[in-house]
Amino acid sequence: METLKLLHARQAVRQYTGQLTDEQLQTILAAGNAAPVGMGNYADYRLIAIQDPQILQQMSQIYAAPTVIVVAARQPDTMTLLSAGIIAHNLELAAEDLGLGANYNLAGLASIPHKVLPAGFTAVFSLTLGQTTQPFTPRQIPADRIKTKLIK
Ligand SMILES: Cc1cc2nc3c(=O)[nH]c(=O)nc-3n(C[C@H](O)[C@H](O)[C@H](O)COP(=O)(O)O)c2cc1C
Numbered sequence: 001m002e003t004l005k006l007l008h009a010r011q012a013v014r015q016y017t018g019q020l021t022d023e024q025l026q027t028i029l030a031a032g033n034a035a036p037v038g039m040g041n042y043a044d045y046r047l048i049a050i051q052d053p054q055i056l057q058q059m060s061q062i063y064a065a066p067t068v069i070v071v072a073a074r075q076p077d078t079m080t081l082l083s084a085g086i087i088a089h090n091l092e093l094a095a096e097d098l099g100l101g102a103n104y105n106l107a108g109l110a111s112i113p114h115k116v117l118p119a120g121f122t123a124v125f126s127l128t129l130g131q132t133t134q135p136f137t138p139r140q141i142p143a144d145r146i147k148t149k150l151i152k
Helices: 003-009 022-033 053-057 078-097
Strands: 045-050 067-073 101-105 122-130
Touching: 003 078, 022 045, 022 067, 022 078, 045 078, 067 078, 078 101, 078 122
Parallel strands: none
Antiparallel strands: 045 067, 067 122, 101 122
């Protein structure tokens, strides 16, 4: 999908009809790796893709998603949190460009079992993903939905 069209068609999808293929997962993870992060410190982040049903069952508020990708950070300061959001946005846009359903998820963070996190890393954001029957067509979004001040 063209980028601008995708930006208007993307949406939070919370109902999933099946698991991603391994190829789809790799494409999404590659998009996450293409994200910019503050100071270019990529070593300060980890992506953890969870598809193990036993682990997913222990997590709450993830809408029975068959895949959850966790963005973990070494030091959750402002720059790191912003970077994690951008990484997650890349993941989300890539998923929906592939016609998959995806949604950002903060609510389930506290229920992520600690054993899935690398030592020294904290889960700061996550994404729920799965197949969807939801169509993606550009939405009519008011240009002033976010009130804007133009200074020139
Ligand atoms: C930082 C952030 C955290 C979010 N956390 C959750 C969440 O925990 N659960 C959820 O269902 N949606 C979550 N969302 C999705 C938003 O509710 C959703 O993106 C917003 O309502 C706009 O809808 P849209 O994505 O369809 O445009 C989150 C979005 C962002 C950006």
